Amino acid sequence: MNIAAAIFVDGLIDASWLFIVAVGLTLVFGVLNILNFAHGSLFAVGAYTAASAVGWYYGGNFGPAFLGYFVMLGAALLVAVAMGPLLERGVLRLFYRRDEVVIVLVTYALFLILEDATKLIWGVNPYYAYEPYGLLGNVSVFGLSYVGYDFALVGLALLTGVLLWLGLNRTISGKVVLAVIHDRDMSGAMGVNVTRVFVLAFTFGVFLAALGGAFTAPKISVQPGISISVILLSFAVVVIGGLGSVEGAAIAALIVGLARAAAIHLMPSAELFIVYLVMALVLALRPEGLFQRTTTRKI
Amino acid sequence: MTGRVGTLGGALLAFVALALLGRILPHWFVLVATLAFAKGLVALGLVVLMRGGLVSFGQGIFFCAGGYAAGLAMRSLGVTDAVLLVALGGALALLLGLIIAPLLAGYRGIFFATLTLALSMIAYGILDKTYSLGGSDGLNLQAPTFLTYQPQTSQEVSYALFVLASLLTAVAAALCRIHFDSIRGLLSLAARDNEIRVEYLGASVRWVSGTNFIISGLLGGVGGALAALSLGHIDPDFAFWTTSGEFVFLAILSGYVSVTAVFVAAVLLELVRSFSSQYFPNTWQGALGIFLLLVILFLPEGLGSLVRRRRRTGVKLAPKPVESVK
Amino acid sequence: MSAPSTRTMPGARTRGRISRAGQYGTEISTLLQEKPGLVYSSLWGGDLEAFVLQAAPRGLMKDRLVIFSASDHVLQPLGNRMPDGVIVGARGANGQFAEPSPINDWFVAAVAKAHPGVNPVQPHYRGAQGVLAVKTAVEKAMAANGGKKPTTEEMAAAMVGQEWDAPSGHIKLALGDGHQAIQSNAAGRTKWDADAKMIKLVDIVHFAAECVNPPPGIKSADWIAEGFTGAKCN
Numbered sequence: 009m010n011i012a013a014a015i016f017v018d019g020l021i022d023a024s025w026l027f028i029v030a031v032g033l034t035l036v037f038g039v040l041n042i043l044n045f046a047h048g049s050l051f052a053v054g055a056y057t058a059a060s061a062v063g064w065y066y067g068g069n070f071g072p073a074f075l076g077y078f079v080m081l082g083a084a085l086l087v088a089v090a091m092g093p094l095l096e097r098g099v100l101r102l103f104y105r106r107d108e109v110v111i112v113l114v115t116y117a118l119f120l121i122l123e124d125a126t127k128l129i130w131g132v133n134p135y136y137a138y139e140p141y142g143l144l145g146n147v148s149v150f151g152l153s154y155v156g157y158d159f160a161l162v163g164l165a166l167l168t169g170v171l172l173w174l175g176l177n178r179t180i181s182g183k184v185v186l187a188v189i190h191d192r193d194m195s196g197a198m199g200v201n202v203t204r205v206f207v208l209a210f211t212f213g214v215f216l217a218a219l220g221g222a223f224t225a226p227k228i229s230v231q232p233g234i235s236i237s238v239i240l241l242s243f244a245v246v247v248i249g250g251l252g253s254v255e256g257a258a259i260a261a262l263i264v265g266l267a268r269a270a271a272i273h274l275m276p277s278a279e280l281f282i283v284y285l286v287m288a289l290v291l292a293l294r295p296e297g298l299f300q301r302t303t304t305r306k307i
Numbered sequence: 308m309t310g311r312v313g314t315l316g317g318a319l320l321a322f323v324a325l326a327l328l329g330r331i332l333p334h335w336f337v338l339v340a341t342l343a344f345a346k347g348l349v350a351l352g353l354v355v356l357m358r359g360g361l362v363s364f365g366q367g368i369f370f371c372a373g374g375y376a377a378g379l380a381m382r383s384l385g386v387t388d389a390v391l392l393v394a395l396g397g398a399l400a401l402l403l404g405l406i407i408a409p410l411l412a413g414y415r416g417i418f419f420a421t422l423t424l425a426l427s428m429i430a431y432g433i434l435d436k437t438y439s440l441g442g443s444d445g446l447n448l449q450a451p452t453f454l455t456y457q458p459q460t461s462q463e464v465s466y467a468l469f470v471l472a473s474l475l476t477a478v479a480a481a482l483c484r485i486h487f488d489s490i491r492g493l494l495s496l497a498a499r500d501n502e503i504r505v506e507y508l509g510a511s512v513r514w515v516s517g518t519n520f521i522i523s524g525l526l527g528g529v530g531g532a533l534a535a536l537s538l539g540h541i542d543p544d545f546a547f548w549t550t551s552g553e554f555v556f557l558a559i560l561s562g563y564v565s566v567t568a569v570f571v572a573a574v575l576l577e578l579v580r581s582f583s584s585q586y587f588p589n590t591w592q593g594a595l596g597i598f599l600l601l602v603i604l605f606l607p608e609g610l611g612s613l614v615r616r617r618r619r620t621g622v623k624l625a626p627k628p629v630e631s632v633k
Numbered sequence: 634m635s636a637p638s639t640r641t642m643p644g645a646r647t648r649g650r651i652s653r654a655g656q657y658g659t660e661i662s663t664l665l666q667e668k669p670g671l672v673y674s675s676l677w678g679g680d681l682e683a684f685v686l687q688a689a690p691r692g693l694m695k696d697r698l699v700i701f702s703a704s705d706h707v708l709q710p711l712g713n714r715m716p717d718g719v720i721v722g723a724r725g726a727n728g729q730f731a732e733p734s735p736i737n738d739w740f741v742a743a744v745a746k747a748h749p750g751v752n753p754v755q756p757h758y759r760g761a762q763g764v765l766a767v768k769t770a771v772e773k774a775m776a777a778n779g780g781k782k783p784t785t786e787e788m789a790a791a792m793v794g795q796e797w798d799a800p801s802g803h804i805k806l807a808l809g810d811g812h813q814a815i816q817s818n819a820a821g822r823t824k825w826d827a828d829a830k831m832i833k834l835v836d837i838v839h840f841a842a843e844c845v846n847p848p849p850g851i852k853s854a855d856w857i858a859e860g861f862t863g864a865k866c867n
Contacts (some may be wrong), residue, residue, distance in 0.1 A: 014666060018659035025656075102604060109362045109416055110603060113559055116552060117599040122672045124593030132589065134679055134710055138686060152665050153691045158658060229682035229710070236549065237655070239553055240428065244738065272659045281432025288425040292410065295418045296559050461785045 013150045015269045021158045023265030024165035025224050029238060030245035031172065031257040034217025038189040038252025039209035042100065045115035047217050048239030049122035050091065054218025055225040055234065056126055058083040059135035062225070066139045076140045080222040087218035092211025100210070119235070127232055134229040141226035161223060168216070170260050176254065185209060189252055244287040252296025259298060318481035323502055325473035329466055337469045339577050341537045344472040345556060346617055347573035348530030350481055352523030353558035354569060355483065358492070359519045360499030361415065365423030367546040368407075368430045369400040369524045373531025374541035375434070376400075378446035389451035393532045400528020404521040412517035415502065427551050434543035445542025448535055468537055475529060480566045486522070487566070495519060547633045556595070560602055655683045661693055671698040681707050689716055705729065706754040708832040710824065715832055719823045726801045727758035730819035740800035752831070753800075762799035766814075769797040801833045805842065808849050815846040841866060 027031045033047045061083040065076055095118065103114050144156030176182040187195045196202045220238075228234065245264050251254025264283055271279040290297060329337055349366050356363050371398030380386040380395050407426070414422055435443050450464045453471065458464045486492045494515050498505050502512040535541040542551065561572035581593030661684075664672060672693060676684055681704055688694055694716050700766035701707075704722035708715060723730055729752075731737045742763055744753040773791040774783035783791070794811030796806055804816045821834035844866035856862070 011666070014662050015659075021658050022656065043421075099600070106607075107360075109420060110607075112362070112417065112420060113555070114600060116555070117603070120550075120596030120599070121593045123588050124596075127589040128593075134682060136686075136710070138714065141686070142690060146692075152662055154658075154662075155687070155690045208337060224656075227683070228688055229679040229686065231679045233679070234655060240548065243421060243424070247425075251417070258732050266626075269659045273663050277436045280435060281429045282532040284425045284428040284432065286423060288429065291414075291418060291422045291425065295414065 010150060011273055014152060015273050016268065017149055017152075017154070018272075019262070019266035019269035021154075021160055021265075023261040023266060024158075024162045025220050026238040026241060026245055026265055027165045027258055027261035028168055028223070029217055029220035030242045030249070030261055031169065031254055032213040032220075033242050034246045034249065034252055034254065034257045035172075035216070036210055037246065038075050038211035039185060040096075040100070040206055042111050042115065042210075043243075043246075043251070044213070045112060045212070045239060046095075046118040046122055047115075048235035048237075049119050049126070050087070050217035051221035051224075051238045052126055052230075052235040053091065053122065054084050054087050054221030055228075055230045056130045056135060056221075057087050057218070058225045059137040059230045060130070060223035062137040062139060063135070073139070073143055073170040076143070079138075080140065080225070081219070084218040084222040087222075088211050093207055095214070096207050098103030103154060111137050119239070123232065123235065132232055136227075136229060137225040139226070155227075156225065164223060168219075169254070172254055229296055241283065244283045246297075248290045248297055253297065253299040256297055256299035260297040273286040310488060314481050317476040317564060321480075322473050322477035325477075326470050326520070329473070330470045334462055334465060337465050338537070339581055341465065341469045341472045343573040343577035343631045344476045344570060345530045345534035345537060346554065346577070347476065347570040348533065348572060349484055349527045349554050350557040350561065351479060351566065351569050352526030352530070353554055354561065354563045354566075355486075355495075355519050355523050355526070356516075358487065358499060358563045359495035359516055360502070361516060361519070361604055362420050362421040362555060363520075363523065364420055364548055364551045364555060366523070366527045367427045367551040368423075369403065369527025370531035370534070370550070370554075371430060371434060371541065371543070371546045372400040372403050372524075373397060373528030373533075374535035374545060375440060375446065376528070377532040377535050378448050378541050379440070381448050381451075382446060387449070387452045387455050389536055390470065390485070392451060393471070393475065393529055396532025396535075397525055397529040401521065401525045402529070403528075404524025405558035407557060408520040409519040411520060412513045424548050424551070427546055427548055431543050431548075434546060441542065443543060443546075445540060446454070446535075448539050448541070450539075450552055451536055468533075472533055472537075475533065476570055479526060479529070479568070484566050491515070524564040556599060559589060562606065636813050638855065649820050657687050661688050663694055664688075665691065665776065669697060671700065673700045673702070675696065675702045677703040677706070679717055682711055685711060685715055689714065703755070705834075706756060708834075709754070712830070712832065713825045715823055715825075716820075717824050720820055721823055721834060722818070722820050723755045723758075723816075725755070726817050726819045726839065728752065728754040730821065730837060730839070730845075731801050732839070734798075734800075734802075736798055737800040750774075758799070758801045762801060762804060762816075765797055765799050766792070766795065766804070769795060775840065803842075807842075808846065815842040817842045818845050 029047070029051055033044060036042055036044050036047070058080045061079050062076055065071075065079045066073075098120065100111065100114065104110050105205060141155065141157050144160055147154050147156045147159060174182075176186055184195070184200055185205055185208075187198075188200060188202055188209075192202055195205075241264065245260045249258070249260030249261060263286065267282050267286055268279060271282045329340075332340075349370055352369070353363060353366055357623075373393075376396040376399040377392040380392055386392055411419065411422060434440055440446070450458065450461070451468075452458075453467045456467065458467050460584070487495075494505070494510055496514050498512045505512050505515075531541075531545070557573055557576055558569070560576065562567040579591070579595075583594070587594070674681070674684065674790050681701060685694070685707070686838075693699075698720065699716075699718075700720040700722070702722035703724050704719075704721045705728045708721070715835060726732065731741075741753060744751065744757055767788075770788045770792040771783060773795070774787040775781065777791065778787055792806065795806050799816075804814055806814045808815060817840060819837055819839045821837040823832050824835045825835045844864050847853050848863040851859075
């Protein structure tokens with residue numbers, strides 16, 4: 009069996025869920041200029057909600073097995089609608105006039121709060137949502153057995169990326185969002201309701217984080233602490249790809265996924281820090297990331 | 308200058324008062340205070356950086372440098388003297404700071420924060436995988452000696468460490484206060500406000516950031532060595548970004564106005580942590596988060612701004628352009 | 634942690650430490666590629682649960698020997714998602730490995746009363762033995778100092794070479810000049826019991842403490858390399 013092929017397939021699968029999560033983070037930064045430390049916690053909330061929803065759905069035998077996927081999607085939507093406007097209007101809005109680093113600290117505080125909130129709501133014992141994981145059977149690729157669900161996740165990531173790109177570049181509302189990303193004051197002057205764009209963009213970012221969490225839940229044991237490594241990897245992807253760039257997030261997710269897969273196959277001891285090494289290198293050589301978004305600075 | 312003498316005198320007084328207090332305070336409080344002072348030193352380093360407008364998520368690197376230097380010196384070189392161990396920890400951290408500072412000095416804002424975070428995680432990865440440094444188990448440290456004094460009971464060890472911690476705290480606090488009020492220190496405030504204008508006025512922001520970073524590294528290393536001696540243990544988890552985040556939390560809480568506030572806040576935080584993790588294990592982190600939000604919202608300059616003092620030179624310490632010295 | 638020994642299993646290879654990410658797809662691919670006859674892991678907790686959830690559907694745990702040396706606490710949460718025939722360890726004679734004794738019966742009943750529905754496993758047993766160790770040390774120190782509350786030094790001195798009974802069996806501080814504890818260990822195979830709706834451990838083998846720990850004065854790695862000289866097995 010070809011090691012290169014295995015690295016490619018494994019890297020691709022890893023990159024998929026990374027992309028779904030990271031693109032939300034980069035979008036939120038692009039529109040609102042917020043590097044959201046709590047993004048990983050929202051991933052966790054999505055995972056927990058999906059686990060509970062799936063448990064309820066399959067436990068009560070409410071319908072055909074395949075609808076479980078829509079239950080998970082619904083869980084992600086629920087999280088987004090419940091938490092997006094609440095966090096953005098209720099908390100983040102109060103700090104917009106401040107330094108961009110202050111907002112990072114605010115999101116760090118939110119991360120602390122959400123960690124304990126999930127423990128209060130769901131407890132500290134693990135949750136499982138394994139039924140959807142086995143529904144798509146096994147797939148044999150290059151002689152190795154893979155779970156079909158993982159490839160469905162690749163499909164979901166592709167779909168998300170394409171829809172996001174089309175939405176931003178081919179629809180009017182998308183172009184309005186791009187305008188706000190580019191220059192929010194000017195957009196406001198041209199009559200754009202920047203406040204509404206903020207709320208919608210942040211809510212969509214929450215949705216993407218929760219989506220990543222919901223669709224990762226079936227393959228892991230959902231418990232306290234899953235947010236911490238997610239946020240690290242997402243940061244790495246967002247920084248490498250360029251803050252605010254959707255294409256950058258896609259390419260960077262692939263780079264990170266392939267780098268980790270290569271490390272695990274070829275040099276396992278490097279796996280822990282190869283991602284941060286790449287991140288540090290990119291920051292040192294090209295701080296805006298691979299797909300830079302030019303920012304003007306008003307002095 | 309009366310300002311400097313006053314600061315040094317105040318520090319000496321504080322040290323004597325603490326040393327006497329340590330005799331009457333209960334044993335558990337002495338332990339908590341020692342660790343709090345160690346963490347306060349690390350946070351003080353962050354405050355130095357914050358005055359220049361930079362937030363670092365990488366104090367874990369220097370904390371581990373200090374702690375591991377002390378642990379290795381104890382294990383492989385047989386050094387038991389606490390003063391020497393702390394000095395070694397500070398020296399290694401200083402060396403690291405000198406190497407890393409030029410690489411980081413040009414960055415601001417988000418990039419500086421994420422770059423330090425990445426470096427912290429790289430340090431964590433290296434420490435975790437290096438078995439000769441203990442791997443993920445870390446290193447254990449025994450009870451140290453203090454120059455010619457060899458404490459016999461654990462009570463005596465704790466008290467001696469507390470005295471050392473108080474001494475280091477007083478010295479560091481005094482030196483930092485002097486630095487903050489000096490021309491170089493005030494330049495940091497200017498850079499925090501608008502670094503482009505500072506450059507146009509002829510000063511080098513890179514140099515300011517670089518020196519601040521080296522100072523914060525030294526403080527981080529000293530704090531790390533002290534904490535390692537106090538806990539009897541050091542492991543790679545101290546380089547994980549969540550630990551660095553705790554130091555950031557402490558620095559934000561205390562603010563950059565008053566140096567004393569850093570150590571008061573550190574003791575408060577350590578007390579809250581000790582009691583809360585026993586009685587509210589699943590809610591105290593969230594409570595801290597709420598508290599942090601409130602502090603950022605209502606006390607943007609931290610708890611220290613509650614006891615704002617006017618300096619005798621007439622310069623008001625605030626995030627506004629510096630007024631002329633009277 | 635020293636390098637793994639290949640003395641007892643020639644040809645054994647290690648895969649590096651697995652990260653906390655909880656996603657082991659790539660690690661599983663590498664293992665599948667090498668077609669090993671045996672898979673061993675000391676993963677535990679949520680990491681192990683995620684590993685099993687991801688590895689079992691891909692056939693990593695089929696047609697080969699699988700050993701999880703620290704896994705008894707994942708058996709209840711995983712339930713029948715843990716395949717049969719997996720060799721399980723509990724880092725001591727804990728949980729289902731604990732042999733009946735008055736103290737074990739008391740402990741199991743106490744856990745059942747305080748936490749109904751929870752099967753006591755490794756963490757419960759080890760917590761209990763720790764508390765009992767301190768209790769024994771305190772009693773010994775108080776007997777020596779005339780009944781006063783002992784200081785840390787008195788307790789430490791009392792603990793050197795201490796022996797005590799715990800729900801998992803008899804524990805002794807027999808190595809390292811009386812500073813290192815040893816206890817017996819056990820291993821068993823998983824088997825899903827559909828009536829009881831839990832994983833039962835079958836084919837249980839017990840190992841006396843002196844069988845799986847080196848005698849005083851020799852390091853574990855050297856002891857294994859020498860061929861377990863001086864081991865006292867039942």
